[in-house]
Amino acid sequence: MSPSGVPGVVETVEAHGETTLVVDPARIVEAATHLRDAEGFNVLVDVSAVDYLGWGTTKVAGYIGTPAGRDMHAPGSQGLERVPDAKAKRFAVVYHLLRVSDAPERVRVEARIDDGEEIASVVPVWPAADWFEREAFDLMGIVFRGHPNLVRILMPEDWEGHPLRKDYPIGGEPVRFSGEA
Amino acid sequence: MAVVPSERIYEGTRIPARCPTVLDIDPAEHELDDILTVNFGPNHPSTHGVLRLIVQLDGEHVAGIEAVIGYLHTGFEKTMEHKTYWKGITYPERIDYLSFQANELVFVLAIEKLLGLETPEKAVWMRMCLAELNRIHSHLVWLGTSALEIGAISMFWYAFRERDMVLDLFEMVTGVRMHTRYFQVGGLAEDIPEGFYAEARDLARHMPRAVNDYEALLDRNKIWLERTKGIGLLSAADALALGQSGPMLRGSGVDWDLRKAMPYLAYDEVDFDVPVYPNGDVYDRYKVHMDEMRASARIVAQCVTRLEELRGAPWIADDRKVVLPPREELHTSMESLIHHFKIVTEGYRVPEGQVYVAIESARGECGCFLVSDGGPKPWRVKFRAPSFAALQATATCVRGTAIADLIAVAASLDPVMGDVDR
Numbered sequence: 001m002s003p004s005g006v007p008g009v010v011e012t013v014e015a016h017g018e019t020t021l022v023v024d025p026a027r028i029v030e031a032a033t034h035l036r037d038a039e040g041f042n043v044l045v046d047v048s049a050v051d052y053l054g055w056g057t058t059k060v061a062g063y064i065g066t067p068a069g070r071d072m073h074a075p076g077s078q079g080l081e082r083v084p085d086a087k088a089k090r091f092a093v094v095y096h097l098l099r100v101s102d103a104p105e106r107v108r109v110e111a112r113i114d115d116g117e118e119i120a121s122v123v124p125v126w127p128a129a130d131w132f133e134r135e136a137f138d139l140m141g142i143v144f145r146g147h148p149n150l151v152r153i154l155m156p157e158d159w160e161g162h163p164l165r166k167d168y169p170i171g172g173e174p175v176r177f178s179g180e181a
Numbered sequence: 182m183a184v185v186p187s188e189r190i191y192e193g194t195r196i197p198a199r200c201p202t203v204l205d206i207d208p209a210e211h212e213l214d215d216i217l218t219v220n221f222g223p224n225h226p227s228t229h230g231v232l233r234l235i236v237q238l239d240g241e242h243v244a245g246i247e248a249v250i251g252y253l254h255t256g257f258e259k260t261m262e263h264k265t266y267w268k269g270i271t272y273p274e275r276i277d278y279l280s281f282q283a284n285e286l287v288f289v290l291a292i293e294k295l296l297g298l299e300t301p302e303k304a305v306w307m308r309m310c311l312a313e314l315n316r317i318h319s320h321l322v323w324l325g326t327s328a329l330e331i332g333a334i335s336m337f338w339y340a341f342r343e344r345d346m347v348l349d350l351f352e353m354v355t356g357v358r359m360h361t362r363y364f365q366v367g368g369l370a371e372d373i374p375e376g377f378y379a380e381a382r383d384l385a386r387h388m389p390r391a392v393n394d395y396e397a398l399l400d401r402n403k404i405w406l407e408r409t410k411g412i413g414l415l416s417a418a419d420a421l422a423l424g425q426s427g428p429m430l431r432g433s434g435v436d437w438d439l440r441k442a443m444p445y446l447a448y449d450e451v452d453f454d455v456p457v458y459p460n461g462d463v464y465d466r467y468k469v470h471m472d473e474m475r476a477s478a479r480i481v482a483q484c485v486t487r488l489e490e491l492r493g494a495p496w497i498a499d500d501r502k503v504v505l506p507p508r509e510e511l512h513t514s515m516e517s518l519i520h521h522f523k524i525v526t527e528g529y530r531v532p533e534g535q536v537y538v539a540i541e542s543a544r545g546e547c548g549c550f551l552v553s554d555g556g557p558k559p560w561r562v563k564f565r566a567p568s569f570a571a572l573q574a575t576a577t578c579v580r581g582t583a584i585a586d587l588i589a590v591a592a593s594l595d596p597v598m599g600d601v602d603r
Binding site for chain 2: 015016018020042043044045046048050051055056058060061070082084094096098100104106108123126127128130131132135139148149152153154155156163164170
């Protein structure tokens with residue numbers, strides 16, 4: 001696959017043997033159509049949304065690599081905490097695509113948007129996006145423009161808020177105890 | 182730029198045009214005054230959990246349908262963001278409660294991928310062995326319940342007889358019959374008990390005979406054939422467009438199995454067949470399930486042979502920053518005690534990054550999308566549930582069927598509501 005030919009690609013990331021195409025959210029349908037028709041990614045496996053609110057506010061450290069090759073002095077390793085790189089936008093809408101053919105391949109398409117911004121629905125490209133986008137709307141509050149039926153799917157219809165957002169209060173529902181005014 | 186859904190998705194499709202998962206009543210075909218709306222579920226014995234279908238009937242025929250889900254939503258993904266990775270392993274098992282080890286496996290594999298951790302050979306083969314036993318378990322529950330729903334009551338007892346044998350094996354290895362939490366990051370929680378090899382080999386030998394028994398009961402049963410053949414049609418192109426996977430795809434004539442196409446664990450080292458049936462009806466999905474049980478039994482036998490050669494080999498990686506130290510060391514080694522304490526209380530830290538790992542579970546592509554910020558808890562976990570995708574095909578499959586066939590069609594999609602609603 002040639003990431004350069006995909007319309008709207010702003011960045012290509014290779015990590016852990018996986019390819020991520022960061023796509024301009026305004027051109028997501030264009031990119032999706034190209035990936036389906038020209039690159040043969042015929043199956044939309046998953047759509048998920050990630051909330052990066054609060055990302056990089058705490059220092060983190062991990063142990064990278066196997067014991068034999070582990071560098072304890074690498075940034076982010078033992079005793080040397082680092083702050084994760086800041087994210088420009090709050091949300092990432094992540095599409096996982098799969099090519100079901102004799103030359104199978106996966107690619108991840110990521111579109112970064114802020115709170116209040118909308119993104120076009122890819123239901124016309126892959127009908128499978130229907131429920132996945134509804135789930136991302138329900139749990140993360142991402143609005144998919146042009147979705148034929150964008151209503152809550154997992155939470156009750158009258159639910160307030162989007163539970164997977166990082167600022168959603170844990171222990172959520174207010175409880176009134178007897179004896180309280 | 183407003184997106185207007187196209188009228189037809191492509192030629193010959195049965196996917197409803199306005200909304201792919203909702204079948205609207207076609208006023209040209211049905212008299213709107215004759216339509217009766219029936220609420221099917223969420224509490225109904227044949228919905229495999231709490232699935233609600235709003236069915237619009239014209240006489241006995243389904244004119245419109247909409248599936249309503251979410252009754253079993255328990256917020257696993259949110260909960261897991263607040264648990265360390267080590268504690269989080271117990272959660273994915275409860276998502277798809279029939280193929281629990283597949284979910285457990287995919288989560289563990291995702292963590293290992295981010296950590297860059299190698300697992301010993303014995304753990305790889307044992308994981309594969311249990312994953313296949315779990316597939317047999319899941320298919321047996323599917324077979325028993327879906328046959329029961331269309332009147333083949335005795336199938337339930339036959340299927341649950343063998344299911345109990347599989348659960349006995351799980352109990353022997355892990356101490357629990359379901360939700361085993363046997364896979365650790367780096368390998369297995371404990372070594373394989375000595376009695377396992379012989380028992381697993383017996384089951385692998387017994388299973389093909391048992392599948393022959395099931396087929397003898399069903400394959401020449403006129404009622405079974407009439408209730409399954411030519412019903413719940415899904416073409417190969419529709420199946421791909423609706424993101425189907427697993428038996429749904431293979432029953433529609435698409436030769437696709439992640440174990441063959443994109444091998445993980447050691448699936449490229451074992452010999453097995455992938456069943457593919459072309460008609461895309463309930464009967465073909467049933468045949469796929471039956472053949473897969475035979476294939477799984479073959480894989481189990483090969484795994485046991487290999488595991489017997491690996492007797493005495495390590496079952497978990499020797500990496501003290503991630504893996505719990507051996508129990509006996511805790512009494513003698515200060516370092517081990519500290520590591521144990523740190524891993525259990527704080528958890529290990531997983532390097533920053535995002536990965537997507539997918540395996541072929543009993544229902545299809547079971548995926549885990551894991552985002553880590555480098556801390557001891559996942560930033561975001563998303564499970565790609567095969568049942569969730571399968572239920573999206575409800576409207577397409579039941580198009581033009583009778584209400585009585587709705588039960589057979591819904592069962593053939595093999596939805597586990599825990600997996601759908603997470």
